Amino acid sequence: MELKKTPFYGIHVKLGAKMVPFSGFSMPVQYQSIMEEHEAVRRNAGIFDISHMGEFLLVGEDVFDFLQYVMINDLNLLEVSKGQYSCMCYDNGTVVDDLVYYEETPTRFRMIVNAGNVDKDFKWLNEHIGKFDVKITNLSTKRCRLAFQGPKSDELLQDLVDADLSKIERFYFSHTTLKGVPIFIARTGYTGERGFEISFENQYAKKVWDYLYNTGATPAGLGARNTLRLEACYSLYGHEISDEITPVEAGLFWLVKPKKGIDYIGKEVLLKQKQEGTDRILVGLNLLEKGVIRDNYSIFFNEEKIGFVTSGSYSPTLKKTIGLGLVSKEHSEVDTEIKIEIRNKRLKGKIVEIPFYRNV
Amino acid sequence: MDYKFPKDLKYTKTHEWVLLKENIATIGITDYAQHQLGDIVYVEVPDIGMVFERESNAGEIESVKAVGEIIMPLSGEIIEVNTDLVNEPELVNSSPFENGWIIKIKISHPDEIKDLIPVEEYIKVVESEEQ
Numbered sequence: 001m002e003l004k005k006t007p008f009y010g011i012h013v014k015l016g017a018k019m020v021p022f023s024g025f026s027m028p029v030q031y032q033s034i035m036e037e038h039e040a041v042r043r044n045a046g047i048f049d050i051s052h053m054g055e056f057l058l059v060g061e062d063v064f065d066f067l068q069y070v071m072i073n074d075l076n077l078l079e080v081s082k083g084q085y086s087c088m089c090y091d092n093g094t095v096v097d098d099l100v101y102y103e104e105t106p107t108r109f110r111m112i113v114n115a116g117n118v119d120k121d122f123k124w125l126n127e128h129i130g131k132f133d134v135k136i137t138n139l140s141t142k143r144c145r146l147a148f149q150g151p152k153s154d155e156l157l158q159d160l161v162d163a164d165l166s167k168i169e170r171f172y173f174s175h176t177t178l179k180g181v182p183i184f185i186a187r188t189g190y191t192g193e194r195g196f197e198i199s200f201e202n203q204y205a206k207k208v209w210d211y212l213y214n215t216g217a218t219p220a221g222l223g224a225r226n227t228l229r230l231e232a233c234y235s236l237y238g239h240e241i242s243d244e245i246t247p248v249e250a251g252l253f254w255l256v257k258p259k260k261g262i263d264y265i266g267k268e269v270l271l272k273q274k275q276e277g278t279d280r281i282l283v284g285l286n287l288l289e290k291g292v293i294r295d296n297y298s299i300f301f302n303e304e305k306i307g308f309v310t311s312g313s314y315s316p317t318l319k320k321t322i323g324l325g326l327v328s329k330e331h332s333e334v335d336t337e338i339k340i341e342i343r344n345k346r347l348k349g350k351i352v353e354i355p356f357y358r359n360v
Numbered sequence: 361m362d363y364k365f366p367k368d369l370k371y372t373k374t375h376e377w378v379l380l381k382e383n384i385a386t387i388g389i390t391d392y393a394q395h396q397l398g399d400i401v402y403v404e405v406p407d408i409g410m411v412f413e414r415e416s417n418a419g420e421i422e423s424v425k426a427v428g429e430i431i432m433p434l435s436g437e438i439i440e441v442n443t444d445l446v447n448e449p450e451l452v453n454s455s456p457f458e459n460g461w462i463i464k465i466k467i468s469h470p471d472e473i474k475d476l477i478p479v480e481e482y483i484k485v486v487e488s489e490e491q
Contacts, residue, residue: 018398034424035399223398223425290446292402292422314401314424343420 006051007144007205015219023115025052028221038227038316040218041191042359045150047212047219054118055143055199056111056125058101060134063109067101069264070128072247074257078103083171083186087255088124089266093246093273097121098237100188102173110184112145112197114237128265144202148212149195149228151359156215157196161185165196170360179211190225192232192358230311230322233284233355239295239310240282240324248273249326251282251354280307281332284354285323285340289347293323293340300339300346301331309340315356322356363486364391366457370473371482374431377457378476385434388461389421389452392486397423400452405430405441405463412436414472418463421452434472436465 003026012019017028028049030037040046058066068075073086083102087095097120101111113121122138129136148157158165163176163185173186181204189195200208213219226236235241240250247255248270256270287293293312298305307327315322323340331338334353339346370378375393379386394400402422412418412432419430441463444451452460467473477485 029425030398033399227424290402291404292427294427314422316399316424 004052006049007202008049008051008146008209011206011209012049012219017219017221020222022222023052025115027052028219030221030223031219034221034223034227035316037218037220037224041150041193041220041224041228042317043151045148045152045156045195045215045217046191046224047209047217048147048149048221048225049145050147050197051144052115053145054111054113054115054121054138054140055145056113056122057137057139058109058111058125058134059107059137060132061107062132063107063134066129066132066134067109068259068262069132070125071101072257072264072266072270073255074259075103080105081172081174083173083188085171085255087241087247087252088121089247089270090243091265091269093248093266093269094243095237095241095245095247096124096243098235098241098247098252100186102184102186104175110199112199117237142202143199144205145197145199146208146212147189147191147195147197148217149189149191150193150217153193153195153217156217157212160211160215170194178208181208183208189360190232190234191228192234192355192360193228194360226311227313227316230313230324231315231317231355231357232360233324233358236311240326245310245326246270246273246278249278249280249282277329280326280328282310283325283327283332283334284352284356285309285312285325285338285349286352287321287323287340287347287349289349291342291347292321293342293349298341299325299327299349300341301327301336306331306338317357324354327351363395364457365479365483365486367479369457369479370433370476371479371485372431372433372476373482373485374429376431376433378433379461380473383467383470384439384464385436385467386461386464387430387433388456389428389430390482390486391456392489393428394453394456394460397421397426397428399424400449403442403445403449403452403462405445406438408438408441410438411468412438412465414469421449430462432465433476434465434467435469436467438463439466440464 012028071086097117312323404420
């Protein structure tokens with residue numbers, strides 16, 4: 001199968017990015033160095049191509065009720081101009097996808113979903129429309145998306161856009177223009193730093209990229225995107241959450257809302273899990289010996305296997321190996337000494353508090 | 361991409377370089393290999409005295425994103441390891457052919473040397489992988 005290309009593909013190649021397959025797209029994993037790109041986002045600002053992610057528009061009289069039915073978070077906490085992070089779950093509580101939707105009007109919502117789940121989500125949503133008056137349009141390939149993240153993102157971006165960014169609070173958004181280009185801009189992100197996510201029509205790809213690039217912000221690839229989100233302990237679909245792991249197990253119990261009088265998919269299982277706890281739970285991991293832990297490595301307490309690493313990496317900010325793991329509840333206390341098996345050797349580690357780092 | 365290919369070294373198709381001096385071989389990974397791995401954060405080297413067959417796995421190189429193996433270019437006994445890499449694994453990135461060398465071995469089967477590839481041939485290996 002031919003890999004798909006985002007409208008920024010040519011720019012990435014020209015910048016010397018190392019391109020890798022990711023969710024069916026050819027994406028930049030790094031331009032020069034993951035460490036330098038990571039640092040740039042923590043200290044200044046970085047630009048990420050996130051056009052591989054999906055973008056849907058949901059329009060209709062029943063959009064609100066429909067989303068209350070398919071999402072686990074409570075839309076009564078939402079208002080016009082605000083976005084909400086949520087999970088869409090199966091009846092058994094495991095996760096179809098985690099995503100953010102934005103209320104543009106009470107009958108029009110924009111939704112950003114994971115790259116690897118675009119087709120599955122589109123199908124799942126449409127299968128559950130039933131009697132609801134909702135029409136879903138897949139804008140994923142008509143529009144493109146960039147994230148602009150870092151402590152300097154506000155000041156670097158303000159001169160380019162017409163909206164007063166200081167008025168856009170976290171998780172709020174605006175439709176405005178960037179040097180004349182109509183954009184959707186939200187104060188959201190996946191790095192643990194303040195920052196924005198921007199969406200606009202493909203035809204403006206080069207123009208918007210050039211304006212952002214000329215602010216001095218550093219292009220950052222998927223490698224840095226992963227180390228940044230792991231330090232901030234944001235879940236990655238297929239790792240911390242999946243069709244085998246529920247949000248409660250993944251520590252996202254705060255997403256599971258009672259929504260009295262509203263029946264939503266997964267409600268019964270998830271509320272029970274939230275109340276009674278689960279047999280396994282997501283924890284933070286440090287390695288106490290030299291090495292790097294990676295996804296799916298086994299975690300042991302004494303000689304007993306108690307779980308596995310869901311995400312692991314070297315942390316450029318903390319200068320040590322960090323990870324997240326799903327372990328049995330009885331061994332999930334902070335400071336519990338564990339072992340992690342790396343290529344047939346079991347190295348000492350410890351369960352630690354999370355997040356490792358956040359600056360939002 | 362412009363990679364360095366020192367002419368006085370021998371190479372393997374798995375991207376190790378070998379510097380031969382009598383019956384001692386110094387071994388590291390090539391500029392191309394370090395570039396493929398990206399920022400290196402940990403190098404796991406074997407203990408001195410360990411004996412390896414050619415093509416066996418003698419260690420691991422962990423970068424932020426990936427893990428690479430050190431495949432023995434020749435059979436032999438480990439006589440020295442680069443202890444600077446414990447605290448400065450990034451030397452493999454910044455100086456793959458000099459300060460970032462990884463192990464020294466005493467060659468046990470000198471007849472294997474003829475199977476190492478010269479620089480011209482190694483450049484072709486890299487070119488074909490680049491495509």
